[in-house]
Amino acid sequence: MMQIDATGKPCPQPVMLAKAAVDGGAASLEVTVDNPVSASNVTRFLESQGYSVTPGGEVPRLVLKAEKTGEAGPAPALTCPSSPATGDYGVLLLSRTLGSESPELGDALMKAFLGTLAQRTPLPSVLALMNGAVFLALKDSSAHETLGEMAAKGVRVLVCGTCTKHFDVTDRVAVGTISNMFEITEAVYGTAKPVVMG
Known part of the structure; x- marks a missing residue:
């Protein structure tokens, strides 16, 4: 066993x-x-x-x-209460940068945003990464340490598995849980204040 x-x-x-x-x-x-x-x-x-x-x-x-004892069926939705350090809001990021006019500026803004968010009280209960935002969770991303700090404080960091597979980076994800559209949607929109950026 x-x-x-x-x-x-x-x-x-x-x-x-x-x-x-x-x-x-x-x-x-x-x-x-x-x-x-x-x-x-x-x-x-x-x-x-x-x-x-x-x-x-x-x-x-x-x-x-x-x-x-039997056959597998569809996995159920999870119930994850907020930790004392987190609030009832969720953040869904769709890009590794904030804005698209200047990649360098957008990268700097995203790092600043995540760094500031990590110091906020309360933290989001969930931070989900989809599309290009999954690159933020990779081992070679400077943002993965900030995401790790947030996860250690109770933030659920969900990383879109379809996206990591598309970009062929699944084995490079260094923080968070590889997730799916159903869980991400339920987690983010199950909060009182969902925020979508990207």
Whole structure:
């Protein structure tokens, strides 16, 4: 039985750890989380993938034992509450620059914007990157460190998987969770104040 300790991991990391095990072909797994929301998200995901889940333990060590019993279906939407450092607004970036008249200026403006946003209180609960904005999460981008700092403070950084595949940069993503249109749309437009830039 594969064992996954997801205690202390912010949403959606517990689900992503379980997904990696499922994608790796695990027939049985045991996932330990520290809160009911993570337990619910992991349980719903595993059940959608054809696993039978038996919960046990109590906060702060909830143990979910799962056995593969059926076929996979569509993954459910996640419920990720804001952390104390984040507010009820989401940001969707569509470009690696702000503006298009001057690439150099646009690059500098985007770095300044992200640096300023990282110091804001509260932070956004979600920051999603689509189209050219996925380049901001790459290992060789100077912005990925700022995004990493925001993620460490509880911001969900979602990176469009279709976009990284299109640009052939998936293996270079250094921060955030590779995501999809459904999760990104639900996460950003599920906040009280969605902001789209790019």
